[in-house]
Amino acid sequence: MTKASVCTIGDEILIGQIIDTNSARISSALEAAGIKVSHKVSIGDERKTIIDTLRKELEDNDIVITTGGLGPTADDITKPALAELTGSEKYVLNEGQAAMVREILHSRGLDVLDINKAQALVPDTCEVIVNRFGTAPIMVFRLSEKDFGHKATLYSMPGVPHETENMLPDVIEDIRRHNELSPIYHRNVMVYGLAESALAMELASWEAALPKDMHLAYLPNTLTGVRLRLSVYGGVEASDKERVEAEIGRLKAILGDKIYSLDDDTLQHAVGKLFRERGLSLCAAESCTGGEIAHLLTTVPGASEYFLGSVTSYAIPVKEKVLGVPSETIQMNGVVSSEVASAMAQGVRKLMDADYAVSTTGLAGPGGDERNPEGTVWVGVASRKAVKTAIFRYHNDRIRNIERFAASALYFLLTFVNSEINN
């Protein structure tokens, strides 16, 4: 199996100034392409360390991907280090990247400075994949057996996360063209409402009976629940795909509506698909989630097609005045109650004249009381003909509780809308 290492370069990651999201993204793409990630390492902007570390990684792996250290300023010294490591004798101008640098800067109304031009200069030992999202090119060094004991390829990617994210498919495509990768077939099943350990118990006997060549991974996430990834490595035939589909059919029979998508979706994307397909409109009333539900929904491009808006009613007068929650309902039941969640959902639905509404009222913490401990949330959903509520309890800190509340609300909304459509 092709082996890879991912190396982040830069003091800012090493000393924890910024969180490294690139290496997870790269590893995940490599893994999905059937390449084994053996090692990840993070080093500072120090020429000798870069050279020594990469030499070792190239000896141990078929593919090494570096990210970072390619900025225009003096402390970014990855490029000269790579030139030295690969025995480059001169820098050459890459015309494709030079044109891209001009285009990007002009579109931002900026002049091209010498410091920018220099970004299109690369060691003569590399090929270039033009970076369409930034000024630093992706350098590809194809290294021979005599230097590293085997053929190895080094990809140097920029450190800016959205550039890495957007250019990663080009790098994976280049890897595919130059390596004999085992074909691989993946399918994702998105599950909500069961913790990873509970889900593993639920699936134990099905999992034990899986064919030997099928691999199951559990990928849990606060905002999306558990992603189950079912993979077949090796010679993937039409019959293999059919076998995977048959297993997914079995999963559906076990998990029912705990499965909210058979694509690699988030809850907000699944909500978006459903509402767009059905031509429905949606709004929200948030207390303890404080805007997180609206925020999640509007991270999806095109959300304006179905999402009308929301009210964050943090203060009680806003619940009463804007959403029309009767003050007796609050006095009799308390703010954190099924009745208030229900009135909030109905109130915002009427206010915005939407087909559906979702609401939350709870305690994200710190703090709670006997009846409603920290981590308790009531979620309400309303349509033009019905309203429904549910209670959820979590045991995280404030920010994680808010995330789980919002995710639970989106999941509860999905099941509610689906049940109305199917009845």
Next chain:
Amino acid sequence: MTKASVCTIGDEILIGQIIDTNSARISSALEAAGIKVSHKVSIGDERKTIIDTLRKELEDNDIVITTGGLGPTADDITKPALAELTGSEKYVLNEGQAAMVREILHSRGLDVLDINKAQALVPDTCEVIVNRFGTAPIMVFRLSEKDFGHKATLYSMPGVPHETENMLPDVIEDIRRHNELSPIYHRNVMVYGLAESALAMELASWEAALPKDMHLAYLPNTLTGVRLRLSVYGGVEASDKERVEAEIGRLKAILGDKIYSLDDDTLQHAVGKLFRERGLSLCAAESCTGGEIAHLLTTVPGASEYFLGSVTSYAIPVKEKVLGVPSETIQMNGVVSSEVASAMAQGVRKLMDADYAVSTTGLAGPGGDERNPEGTVWVGVASRKAVKTAIFRYHNDRIRNIERFAASALYFLLTFVNSEINN
């Protein structure tokens, strides 16, 4: 200088299933304590790899902190690997952690299973720092010169991010007690409204004139602007602190109200402090930021003291009906305009009867037009006596644009409130 390495253990990080936030947090805390982080490495759940990697890291460093691989399931094998590495002959029950396991599980209404009890068993070669936020203890191995060429300490922390975050101060305190760390004096200056490169140019001559023993770091972040960290290492006397304060005085003279805090604050915490101190109330009307401003404000514990609520008015009818934006204002100026931002801020302020309101209307992308390219936002702020707007342009993807829009709005609000208070 004391040297440290941070090592994350677990297939889920290695293959990119989850993003590693722990190692940045640990590195940052070490760096702030005056410890040099030389190396970060990520390895899978493989016994031999764990032992070999940690042996090498312990040879090269004074302190090694591992995170992860301590869960109760069979694939977590860090503990036996550490036992083997340190020559442990048996496991012993740590009473302190055992009591904590019982307390945590009971508070969640769960029974203590054997699998949980086993978490309080540790190799006899370690000391324990009781984990007050989870079931796996922090193991401290104090290793002798004869094994690793020098005295070295290995801290094994759990992989759950909020446990690592909350227990990190205890680990740093233990490091301080057992090592002769150079004292260090840090001060943070939070700056908004200048990109890192522009800020560096602005500060060039001041920075060049800084005393040799003072160190300046630029820590940029989409949501908080640039954190400037000014540090003095070595024998820190009262006179050193005075010298740092004098430099901060010079910084204030250069940057003026681009400095929004002299603590390690986020914009939403700075807003919270100001509104709480002054007994003021706040609300928001969001279009393109879609709930992100409300979400950021409500991540601050106690936000309900000053934040009344918000309206996400994604659809035009919601802007008109709920916020009272006149439809002629929208027709004459377009949705993305100073006039609409102004009307939204005034409308939500009246609706919620708040002292202040902030609003946004713009295009996060994908897509834009000639007049308002993707990445354009109009921000409005209103008080009981005035209203003000500003335009900002960014060049990121949708999610980053939303973050920058929200941060710019909070910063614009801060300067507006401060100017009203000071006039």
